[in-house]
Amino acid sequence: MTPFRVSIAAAVAAVILLLVILELIRSRRLQERYALLWLLTGIVILVLSAWRGLLAKLADLVGIAYPPSALFVLASIFVLTVLLHYSTVISKLSDQNAILAQRLAMLEHRLRTRDDD
Amino acid sequence: MTELAQPAVETVEPELARRRRIAIVPAFNEEHTVERVIEEIRAFDPGFVIVVVDDGSIDRTGFVAERCGVQVLRLPFNLGIGGAVQTGYQYALDNGYELAVQVDGDGQHNPQEIARLVGPILDGNADMVVGTRFAEGGGYRGTRLRRVGIRLFAGLVSLMVGQRVTDTTSGFRAVNRKGIRLFAADYPHDYPEVEATVLVARHRLRMVEVPVVMRIRETGSSSITALRSVYYMVKVLLALFIGLFRRYSTPLEEP
Numbered sequence: 001m002t003p004f005r006v007s008i009a010a011a012v013a014a015v016i017l018l019l020v021i022l023e024l025i026r027s028r029r030l031q032e033r034y035a036l037l038w039l040l041t042g043i044v045i046l047v048l049s050a051w052r053g054l055l056a057k058l059a060d061l062v063g064i065a066y067p068p069s070a071l072f073v074l075a076s077i078f079v080l081t082v083l084l085h086y087s088t089v090i091s092k093l094s095d096q097n098a099i100l101a102q103r104l105a106m107l108e109h110r111l112r113t114r115d116d117d
Numbered sequence: 118m119t120e121l122a123q124p125a126v127e128t129v130e131p132e133l134a135r136r137r138r139i140a141i142v143p144a145f146n147e148e149h150t151v152e153r154v155i156e157e158i159r160a161f162d163p164g165f166v167i168v169v170v171d172d173g174s175i176d177r178t179g180f181v182a183e184r185c186g187v188q189v190l191r192l193p194f195n196l197g198i199g200g201a202v203q204t205g206y207q208y209a210l211d212n213g214y215e216l217a218v219q220v221d222g223d224g225q226h227n228p229q230e231i232a233r234l235v236g237p238i239l240d241g242n243a244d245m246v247v248g249t250r251f252a253e254g255g256g257y258r259g260t261r262l263r264r265v266g267i268r269l270f271a272g273l274v275s276l277m278v279g280q281r282v283t284d285t286t287s288g289f290r291a292v293n294r295k296g297i298r299l300f301a302a303d304y305p306h307d308y309p310e311v312e313a314t315v316l317v318a319r320h321r322l323r324m325v326e327v328p329v330v331m332r333i334r335e336t337g338s339s340s341i342t343a344l345r346s347v348y349y350m351v352k353v354l355l356a357l358f359i360g361l362f363r364r365y366s367t368p369l370e371e372p
Contacts, residue, residue, distance in 0.1 A: 022359065022362075025355070025359045026359050026362050026363055031306065032306075032352050032355050032356045032359070033306070033307060033352060035355070036348075036351065036352065036355070039355070095194075096193075096194050099193045099194055100193060103193050
């Protein structure tokens with residue numbers, strides 16, 4: 001069984017994470033579509049820290065002797081997923097950025113040649 | 118005097134003819150339908166300026182629209198329906214239009230029904246009018262899942278805005294200058310219609326629903342596939358929930 005204090009600490013951390021994410025969305029510094037993975041992370045950590053039996057069962061299932069480690073393994077899996085997701089987002093953004101720069105160059109050229117007439 | 122032949126189309130209502138009016142047609146890969154949509158809008162009222170927002174189509178949508186002689190805004194890449202529609206509203210705002218209707222480029226909206234959409238705006242009874250498939254007199258055929266989803270959001274949104282709303286996913290709508298100003302400044306992303314309804318209510322704009330019949334899509338597929346439905350539901354629910362705690366302050370008076 002997870003030590004009680006570990007559960008409390010994990011639950012508090014999860015709640016803080018959730019509140020920060022919700023505030024970021026509210027103040028429009030984070031779009032909903034990018035927040036979903038974070039929210040899922042927070043909710044899963046919260047559930048596992050509150051429902052201590054489930055964490056023990058999960059740890060046992062994959063052969064982790066010390067249940068709190070399972071919590072951290074899970075958390076790092078989520079963080080990796082979020083990072084991978086961001087890599088795809090950044091790739092898309094840099095593609096779009098290139099397209100915008102190219103369009104802008106064409107427009108400026110067209111404007112300049114028109115001024116010369 | 119001999120009687121003149123009946124014009125093929127009902128002549129435009131004088132009240133409508135007085136307004137500077139624009140039809141915003143978002144289109145993403147709709148090369149087969151966009152021309153007909155343009156022709157039907159012209160058949161309803163040639164006085165509508167039509168702006169097609171080509172949302173980064175990879176087919177000939179933009180080319181076909183330009184050949185029809187309408188205004189075409191080509192987005193350099195796909196922004197999604199929210200971004201595309203907002204581009205149209207920004208164009209409407211910048212060019213001083215007083216009334217805008219939104220008609221999908223896929224042909225599911227019947228431009229003849231614009232008459233019903235603009236009615237409450239011309240009467241001064243609404244700032245936004247939404248064509249709904251569920252209000253009395255409308256007809257809707259769709260998958261059961263889709264209907265359940267639409268009804269769920271309709272119930273939630275009705276509670277949030279304190280007014281009965283039957284169809285929050287309809288993209289067939291008309292707005293006055295205030296609505297144009299709001300949507301040009303602030304319009305939701307991915308699946309915008311549900312959130313836009315709340316947005317309008319939060320800015321104390323008056324919204325009215327009118328029944329319309331929507332056609333079955335002729336080509337292409339709905340942008341909401343079964344796989345995306347879950348994402349759609351969760352994302353919109355989250356946005357609605359957050360919206361409850363947001364302060365809305367887009368200025369809507371003319372500067």
